Amino acid sequence: MTAEPVAVPHVVNVDLAGRTALVTGGGSGIGRACALRLAAAGATVLVVDRNVESAKLVAAEAGGHAIGVDLADVAAVDRLDADVDIVVNNAGLQHVAPVQEFPVERFEYIQRVMVEAPFLLIRRALPHMYARRWGRIVNISSVHGLRASPYKAAYVAAKHALEGLSKVVALEGAAHGVTANCINPAYVRTALVESQIADQAATHGIPESEVIEKIMLVRAAVKRLIEPDEVAELMAYLCSPPAAFLTGASIALDGGWTAN
Known part of the structure; x- marks a missing residue:
């Protein structure tokens, strides 16, 4: 791709022993990095991925549990165990095409995976978080949640919707010790x-x-x-005590893209 990967040490001091975390798209990429980082902090991790074999491999590394599910299946999402303290909404996919050629069914599928599934998971997790007076919702958005690019109508629309959902959850959850934030990588x-x-x-x-x-x-x-571990380290910070006042934010991890 480009230069060799950059090594990313664990620098955030966060103890998540006794916490349970659910990571979607946890079988690879950013999701895998987040699952392993949460496990390193002591959390029990539920690794959710459409590719159950990939989920099992990561779960074995993390000492957690693998769950194979297509997040576009609303009924399947509704059956997931959502009594968790941390939700990392990471699963996503891309389709590149001009708007006039964009397949309608692909647009709808992307919205289900990247907007509806996060809503359902958050909706079901909040009662547990409210009862414990602690919770962390980390939505892996994108620089495309803040900006747009041609030929990515479904992805850009979904990420902008996730941004709005995250902010509403932040406002509602603040009184219950729950934070909700977006990480916006390039x-x-x-x-x-x-x-x-x-x-x-x-x-x-x-x-x-x-x-x-x-x-x-x-x-x-x-x-x-950007390295997946860089995103995971920021995710870990959002679960740490110093980040308790940080909510409703969209944190651009974009190498200066949005500074232009």
Whole structure:
């Protein structure tokens, strides 16, 4: 992709012993990094992923539990154990196409996975969090929750909706010791980003070898991809005691993209 991955040490001091966390899309990429970081802090982790084999591998690493489910299946989401102290809404997917060519069924599917499923999980987790007077909702949004790019109508719409949901939950949960925040990364070194390269090359009429430099990193001041562990470390901070007053925020982890 670009330069070699950057090593990211654990620097946030957070003790989550006795806490249970649920991470969607936990079988790979950012979700895997978040699951392992939560486990390192002592939490029991529920690794939710459509790919149950990937979820099992991460759960084994984290000493947690794997749950295979397609988050577009509302009934299946409603059956998940949501008596958890931490929810990390991370699962996502991408489709690149002009609006007039965007498949309606793909648009709808992306909204179910990236908006409706987080709503359902948060809705079901809040009573437990309220009862314990402590809870953390961390929504892995995107720089595309704050900005837009051509050809990503469903993804941009979903991330903007997640931003609004997160802020409402922050306002409602504040009196109950529950925080809700969004992390807004630019392009992260994940399979989701890799899978976009061919589509972006075809859409923009450039070679695949030029997509990262000319499309993905063109608006960032820091010219490299973000590491999944960098997102996970920020997630860990949001679960720490010093972050108890931080809620309703959208934290741009974007290398200066939104400074432009």
